[in-house]
Amino acid sequence: IPASDALSRSYDYVILGGGLAGLTLANRLSEDPGTQVLVLEAGDVRLDDPLINIPGFLGSTVGNASYDWLFTTVPQVNANNNSFTWDRGKVLGGSTAINFMAWGRPALNEIDAIGALGNPGWTGENLFKYMRKAETFTHPDPAYAAANNLTFIDSAHGKTGPVHNSFSRFISDGQKPWLSALETLGVQKIEDALAGEDVGAWMAPATIDGISVTRSYAASAYYAPVSHRSNLIVVTGAEVNRIVSGKRSDGLVVATGIEFSLDSQSRSLSVKSGAEVILSTGTIKTPQLLELSGIGNPQILTPLGIETKVSLPGVGEGIIDQYFFGVSYELNNDSIVTLDSLRDPTFEAEALTEYETNKTGIMTIGVTGFALVPLQTIVGTANATALIDAQARKIATGNYSAVQKEKWNTIIQGLREPTKRGYIELVAFPGFFTTASAPKEGKKYITFTGNLHFPFSTGSIHVASADPSSQPAIDPHYFEEDFDIQVMASVLKFIRKLGGTGGFKGTHSNPCARPKHSTDYIKNHGGPEYHTIGSASMLPRAKGGVVSPEFKVYGTSNIRVVDLSILPLQISAHPMSTLYGVAEKAADIIRGIVTV
Numbered sequence: 194i195p196a197s198d199a200l201s202r203s204y205d206y207v208i209l210g211g212g213l214a215g216l217t218l219a220n221r222l223s224e225d226p227g228t229q230v231l232v233l234e235a236g237d238v239r240l241d242d243p244l245i246n247i248p249g250f251l252g253s254t255v256g257n258a259s260y261d262w263l264f265t266t267v268p269q270v271n272a273n274n275n276s277f278t279w280d281r282g283k284v285l286g287g288s289t290a291i292n293f294m295a296w297g298r299p300a301l302n303e304i305d306a307i308g309a310l311g312n313p314g315w316t317g318e319n320l321f322k323y324m325r326k327a328e329t330f331t332h333p334d335p336a337y338a339a340a341n342n343l344t345f346i347d348s349a350h351g352k353t354g355p356v357h358n359s360f361s362r363f364i365s366d367g368q369k370p371w372l373s374a375l376e377t378l379g380v381q382k383i384e385d386a387l388a389g390e391d392v393g394a395w396m397a398p399a400t401i402d403g404i405s406v407t408r409s410y411a412a413s414a415y416y417a418p419v420s421h422r423s424n425l426i427v428v429t430g431a432e433v434n435r436i437v438s439g440k441r442s443d444g445l446v447v448a449t450g451i452e453f454s455l456d457s458q459s460r461s462l463s464v465k466s467g468a469e470v471i472l473s474t475g476t477i478k479t480p481q482l483l484e485l486s487g488i489g490n491p492q493i494l495t496p497l498g499i500e501t502k503v504s505l506p507g508v509g510e511g512i513i514d515q516y517f518f519g520v521s522y523e524l525n526n527d528s529i530v531t532l533d534s535l536r537d538p539t540f541e542a543e544a545l546t547e548y549e550t551n552k553t554g555i556m557t558i559g560v561t562g563f564a565l566v567p568l569q570t571i572v573g574t575a576n577a578t579a580l581i582d583a584q585a586r587k588i589a590t591g592n593y594s595a596v597q598k599e600k601w602n603t604i605i606q607g608l609r610e611p612t613k614r615g616y617i618e619l620v621a622f623p624g625f626f627t628t629a630s631a632p633k634e635g636k637k638y639i640t641f642t643g644n645l646h647f648p649f650s651t652g653s654i655h656v657a658s659a660d661p662s663s664q665p666a667i668d669p670h671y672f673e674e675d676f677d678i679q680v681m682a683s684v685l686k687f688i689r690k691l692g693g694t695g696g697f698k699g700t701h702s703n704p705c706a707r708p709k710h711s712t713d714y715i716k717n718h719g720g721p722e723y724h725t726i727g728s729a730s731m732l733p734r735a736k737g738g739v740v741s742p743e744f745k746v747y748g749t750s751n752i753r754v755v756d757l758s759i760l761p762l763q764i765s766a767h768p769m770s771t772l773y774g775v776a777e778k779a780a781d782i783i784r785g786i787v788t789v
């Protein structure tokens with residue numbers, strides 16, 4: 194319907210941001226035809242876009258301003274003063290439209306740890322139920338599965354949920370030695386990392402629909418099938434600037450309107466009495482929008498001329514960003530097909546024809562080779578103990594807030610229980626994937642990435658100007674905690690060992706990038722894994738929390754946050770499955786089906 198009609202109606206729920214969490218909520222909240230739901234999304238709707246839908250184009254929209262917000266961090270003093278680009282999806286479906294489609298799940302004890310910080314009702318077992326509700330897993334062909342070590346535990350997977358996932362139909366010969374080489378280095382294969390424990394190595398499914406062999410993402414999974422609902426309106430190209438609010442007699446702030454721009458024109462919308470506003474604009478924009486709306490730390494808001502409506506110093510604080518680097522190895526055999534093959538336009542055209550005709554070949558690809566490795570495996574048990582003890586002493590004796598100590602101690606506890614909680618993720622990426630050098634024409638590569646999933650370094654994202662069109666100041670404080678870079682230097686050594694182990698030995702030439710100074714290599718050629726959490730943490734208010742276990746923003750009567758910014762702790766897995774589960778749970782809480 195025309196935007197002017199959409200904006201003259203009144204709604205029970207106004208959802209800001211049509212990404213992973215926003216569209217999950219939009220679908221569930223509009224299941225009741227008597228409930229009117231509006232989504233305001235800054236990006237465009239691109240349901241038929243081959244660059245999104247065809248799996249082999251993964252990564253091709255990252256860095257393209259038509260799909261990507263292209264945020265930038267402030268210079269990172271502990272990372273050679275480098276600024277890093279933080280890509281995020283600016284399209285209906287949010288970052289699920291541009292992401293790498295890896296489908297993973299944390300150990301259930303990690304969600305229990307989030308509950309233990311003061312979030313009643315938050316347990317791994319409870320969230321697991323919602324994670325499964327979100328998914329439909331398509332079984333692989335048994336012979337193909339047996340030939341490629343694709344194993345799974347059926348009960349860990351959903352069968353009727355909107356997000357489809359399946360094993361990649363194409364696995365490059367370049368990565369075939371993955372499981373056996375890791376086993377030689379002490380990392381055992383596990384049957385299914387989505388079943389509640391994830392330490393070890395595995396072949397992972399991806400968010401690829403097993404029947405249509407297209408990307409399954411928030412827009413195709415949660416929006417498209419219900420787009421006919423007359424009580425669900427999605428307005429795209431609508432960039433929200435702030436929430437307008439008043440105060441109730443009980444002192445709580447109540448959202449009464451939304452200011453946004455549509456087609457470069459300023460617009461506003463009233464929020465009817467009794468309705469709710471739900472922020473699902475993601476970890477970067479959510480704290481900025483809260484602050485622009487007067488919800489945050491007065492010391493940040495007042496100098497910018499923003500009136501404080503709710504003093505909530507936790508907004509934008511406590512962010513944790515996972516960091517990764519890759520080492521690309523040149524394969525000796527140029528006939529192996531990897532994503533590098535697509536640099537040849539003739540090959541790419543043939544691959545597309547094969548995809549369109551048979552749904553086979555490299556254009557069906559998802560990333561499959563994963564491992565989650567304890568620190569003990571990387572540096573040896575004695576070295577790990579010494580490193581962990583030193584960090585634990587630093588935390589115990591340092592001048593840090595009680596909640597910072599409490600959060601850090603969850604990492605320490607995880608490090609001390611290497612069979613229960615993974616720490617470093619390794620991924621086999623079938624193609625060239627580093628900025629340390631350029632790929633050679635006609636050559637094929639396998640890249641091993643080292644991903645720091647539990648950094649101690651903790652930063653912030655804050656409004657930098659009262660002008661909503663300007664970027665917030667993003668400061669992840671990369672490597673402020675020395676522990677993080679020390680560990681990553683050891684991960685680089687481990688990866689170089691992996692490149693010379695088992696089937697990877699001999700079939701590969703030496704690494705094309707030979708990092709002399711490993712910390713510089715990591716700081717100059719690594720970057721964000723796009724999984725930032727914590728900018729509107731779910732924690733008790735006294736601990737610097739922004740939302741309650743029911744996602745309510747403290748001090749407000751009708752504003753919630755449901756997106757990745759609410760996680761107060763990092764998790765060992767790529768976050769999609771967890772966040773779909775979180776949003777499913779949020780929908781049940783908001784509808785009053787469950788209390789927490």
Ligand SMILES: Cc1cc2nc3c(=O)[nH]c(=O)nc-3n(C[C@H](O)[C@H](O)[C@H](O)COP(=O)(O)OP(=O)(O)OC[C@H]3O[C@@H](n4cnc5c(N)ncnc54)[C@H](O)[C@@H]3O)c2cc1C
Pocket residue numbers: 209210211212213214215233234235236255280281282283284285286287288289291292293294295296297431432433434473474475476478482722723724755756757758767768769770772
């Ligand atoms: C390049 C990349 C690769 C990734 N790879 C993986 C992976 O392989 N596996 C995995 O599990 N996770 C991956 N992720 C992470 C995952 O996609 C995100 O964690 C997830 O999408 C976050 O969901 P969200 O709802 O918090 O935010 P998003 O999905 O990003 O949605 C936020 C939405 O809000 C909109 N928005 C923001 N500001 C405004 C505004 N002012 N007005 C209106 N709309 C606004 C945005 O345009 C966007 O649509 C990746 C992310 C990126 C960027």
